[in-house]
Amino acid sequence: MIREFGFPELLFVLEGARWTILLSALAFVCGGALGLAVALARTARSRALRWGATVYIQIFQGTPLLIQLFFVFFGLPLLGLQLNVWLAVTIGLALHASGYLGEIWRGGIQAVPAGQVEAARALGLGYRSAMIDVVLPQALRISLPATVGFLVNLVKGTALAALLGLTEATRAGQLMSNITFEPLRVYSAVGLVYFAICLPLTLWSARLERRLLRRG
Amino acid sequence: MTYQFDFSPLLTYWPELAAGMVQTLRISCIAMVAGLVLGIALTALRMSPSRPLRWLAVSYIELVRNTPFLVQIFFIFFGLPALGLRFDATQAAVLAMSLNCSAYAAEIVRGGVQAVPKGQVEAGRALGLGTADIYRFIVFRPAIRAIYPSLCSQFVLLMLNSSLVAAISAEELTYAAQMIDNRTFRSFEIFAVVGLLYLALSQCLSLVLAAIGRAYFSYPSK
Amino acid sequence: MEQSAAPAIRLEHVSKWFGKLKVLQDVDLTVNRGEHIVLCGPSGSGKSTLIRCINRIEEVQEGRILVDGVELRGDGRNAEDIRRHVGMVFQQFNLFPHMTALENCMLAPRRIHRIGKDEARARAMGHLERVHLADHAQKYPAQLSGGQQQRVAIARALCMNPDILLFDEPTSALDPEMVKEVLDTMVELADAGITMICVTHEMGFARAVAHRVIFMDRGEILESAPPEEFFSAPRHERARTFLGQILNH
Numbered sequence: 240m241i242r243e244f245g246f247p248e249l250l251f252v253l254e255g256a257r258w259t260i261l262l263s264a265l266a267f268v269c270g271g272a273l274g275l276a277v278a279l280a281r282t283a284r285s286r287a288l289r290w291g292a293t294v295y296i297q298i299f300q301g302t303p304l305l306i307q308l309f310f311v312f313f314g315l316p317l318l319g320l321q322l323n324v325w326l327a328v329t330i331g332l333a334l335h336a337s338g339y340l341g342e343i344w345r346g347g348i349q350a351v352p353a354g355q356v357e358a359a360r361a362l363g364l365g366y367r368s369a370m371i372d373v374v375l376p377q378a379l380r381i382s383l384p385a386t387v388g389f390l391v392n393l394v395k396g397t398a399l400a401a402l403l404g405l406t407e408a409t410r411a412g413q414l415m416s417n418i419t420f421e422p423l424r425v426y427s428a429v430g431l432v433y434f435a436i437c438l439p440l441t442l443w444s445a446r447l448e449r450r451l452l453r454r455g
Numbered sequence: 456m457t458y459q460f461d462f463s464p465l466l467t468y469w470p471e472l473a474a475g476m477v478q479t480l481r482i483s484c485i486a487m488v489a490g491l492v493l494g495i496a497l498t499a500l501r502m503s504p505s506r507p508l509r510w511l512a513v514s515y516i517e518l519v520r521n522t523p524f525l526v527q528i529f530f531i532f533f534g535l536p537a538l539g540l541r542f543d544a545t546q547a548a549v550l551a552m553s554l555n556c557s558a559y560a561a562e563i564v565r566g567g568v569q570a571v572p573k574g575q576v577e578a579g580r581a582l583g584l585g586t587a588d589i590y591r592f593i594v595f596r597p598a599i600r601a602i603y604p605s606l607c608s609q610f611v612l613l614m615l616n617s618s619l620v621a622a623i624s625a626e627e628l629t630y631a632a633q634m635i636d637n638r639t640f641r642s643f644e645i646f647a648v649v650g651l652l653y654l655a656l657s658q659c660l661s662l663v664l665a666a667i668g669r670a671y672f673s674y675p676s677k
Numbered sequence: 678m679e680q681s682a683a684p685a686i687r688l689e690h691v692s693k694w695f696g697k698l699k700v701l702q703d704v705d706l707t708v709n710r711g712e713h714i715v716l717c718g719p720s721g722s723g724k725s726t727l728i729r730c731i732n733r734i735e736e737v738q739e740g741r742i743l744v745d746g747v748e749l750r751g752d753g754r755n756a757e758d759i760r761r762h763v764g765m766v767f768q769q770f771n772l773f774p775h776m777t778a779l780e781n782c783m784l785a786p787r788r789i790h791r792i793g794k795d796e797a798r799a800r801a802m803g804h805l806e807r808v809h810l811a812d813h814a815q816k817y818p819a820q821l822s823g824g825q826q827q828r829v830a831i832a833r834a835l836c837m838n839p840d841i842l843l844f845d846e847p848t849s850a851l852d853p854e855m856v857k858e859v860l861d862t863m864v865e866l867a868d869a870g871i872t873m874i875c876v877t878h879e880m881g882f883a884r885a886v887a888h889r890v891i892f893m894d895r896g897e898i899l900e901s902a903p904p905e906e907f908f909s910a911p912r913h914e915r916a917r918t919f920l921g922q923i924l925n926h
């Protein structure tokens with residue numbers, strides 16, 4: 240019996256979208272923490288740290304996200320961890336995010352005038368305090384538009400989890416397409432679900448950017 | 456029990472990997488050119504005096520930029536046949552990549568056009584040149600030059616994203632990797648190697664694009 | 678030849694607004710063939726706007742503008758035809774940065790007069806020679822000094838064989854030592870008999886070449902007199918104040 244793509248089927252996709260959002264949030268938080276470390280290493284005084292961070296960023300910006308996910312997925316068991324799609328995808332997306340966020344925030348940190356650090360140091364603040372109290376707040380403000388812009392990419396990136404079998408919005412769409420034989424309607428609906436999640440973020444990012452430009 | 460790394464089974468598959476790389480580069484280059492051309496057309500629409508045309512361009516751009524590439528591929532490959540538009544996997548892949556690239560290119564190119572000082576257009580108009588000539592001869596090169604680095608990053612991203620067309624079995628590097636994986640069960644090794652191959656591809660692409668930029672879009676500036 | 682009887686430029690009751698701001702108030706002006714006009718006035722008085730209306734880089738809301746007896750149509754359809762024989766030189770030069778001096782000069786003749794490459798090059802070289810820059814033909818704008826760039830811009834305008842030249846403060850973006858070379862070039866052009874309207878505060882130039890000095894303030898033409906008269910006995914109070922400011926600075 241062939242089902243129509245009706246309300247229950249749409250609901251199934253929307254339930255999948257819950258995982259899309261959860262996955263994005265998890266990857267963003269974990270990737271953000273790691274990305275901050277990458278950004279700090281990238282701007283550190285130690286040459287080795289800077290070099291390491293550069294290579295790290297190059298790797299994640301120079302290879303496809305899909306390959307990164309496969310790599311983690313098949314790599315986890317080698318570390319003695321159980322093969323788990325959720326874990327693999329979360330780690331994979333978080334690592335991916337850390338590479339991009341690290342680079343975005345590096346730009347933010349370097350955009351803070353050098354005089355700010357010098358002033359903080361002149362006041363007797365140590366590296367930690369100079370960073371936490373003076374540099375990072377300004378750097379974050381500068382890189383907020385790009386950060387939100389990347390969040391949109393991350394949400395779209397979670398669709399790749401479908402290819403590893405995790406039932407988020409895209410995989411939910413695939414399943415519904417298979418039972419309804421209405422791929423046109425199903426994928427339009429799936430697209431609109433992502434659109435509804437991403438558009439507000441895109442608009443927000445654009446607004447932040449305009450505000451930043453206006454303030455100079 | 457420790458895992459024994461074994462890259463040797465991959466060696467016999469090097470022709471498949473090489474062919475996959477070539478195919479990845481081929482579809483990416485076609486999509487870059489098509490995407491840039493379409494993107495420029497979209498930018499023109501977006502700046503046209505007609506309100507509906509502008510709205511159409513913006514809607515298209517935002518629709519593409521705010522949905523996953525994978526869903527776009529599925530929409531084109533599985534969805535469009537319902538409308539009588541049938542493509543084989545590679546055609547669908549190139550089409551999806553070009554359309555995807557066009558929206559991002561349009562957004563970038565618009566920034567470039569806005570970066571060209573108004574006086575340049577005025578000077579062209581004062582000489583009696585028509586709008587088409589002004590954009591073609593006066594605005595185009597400085598506009599592209601202004602956004603060339605962003606355009607290149609977008610092109611590299613496009614090449615990396617081309618790995619997703621493996622999902623509809625279009626033949627390229629990731630598809631080759633999956634095939635080799637199915638035959639050898641050396642999943643970790645194969646994806647590590649393919650990751651490195653992509654890294655090499657993206658570095659080479661960046662270098663080539665930068666060289667093209669120096670050759671065609673650079674001129675002395677202050 | 679009915680046209681040759683017409684004045685080069687005629688503005689009748691021209692008014693223009695930028696939104697609510699009225700920047701030209703009922704301007705009447707006739708410029709005869711071969712006449713050299715210097716237009717001056719305080720900042721914001723509408724000088725740039727006035728000459729930009731003549732080649733319709735700006736639209737006017739009221740009044741008529743005729744160039745060589747041909748009226749600028751309200752819809753701007755014939756603007757391109759008019760611009761082809763009205764040359765314009767800008768304060769910021771506006772050279773095309775991706776083209777050499779020579780290419781800057783060749784573009785419009787090739788696209789509009791549809792002449793061949795060799796002919797365009799010969800014409801461009803002729804005019805670059807005229808502004809004493811033949812040696813710099815292959816340089817890009819960024820490789821030229823401000824004065825040289827402005828002279829290339831003049832050569833570029835000349836390459837269209839214009840009947841009329843409009844200058845909008847051509848020397849005010851220049852370092853002082855380069856002002857003279859540009860003014861000298863303009864004096865040579867004036868001597869050759871071309872019609873020109875020049876917005877400038879270079880009063881020495883006005884004395885040397887202007888047939889009339891026109892003083893504008895707040896969008897109105899307040900005074901129009903030969904330079905001797907204008908400088909020695911300005912009739913209008915605001916013109917006196919203005920002259921006091923620029924001559925004493």
Ligand SMILES: Nc1ncnc2c1ncn2[C@@H]1O[C@H](COP(=O)(O)OP(=O)(O)OP(=O)(O)O)[C@@H](O)[C@H]1O
Pocket residue numbers: 695698700718719720721722723724725726727
């Ligand atoms: N594009 C525009 N939009 C709105 N207002 C404008 C615009 N261009 C000029 N104006 C205003 O019109 C008035 C006249 O400007 P205009 O540039 O013609 O003056 P000007 O006499 O050339 O001054 P300056 O000596 O500073 O060049 C000014 O008040 C100016 O602020």
Ligand SMILES: [Mg+2]
Pocket residue numbers: 724725726845846
């Ligand atoms: Mg002005």
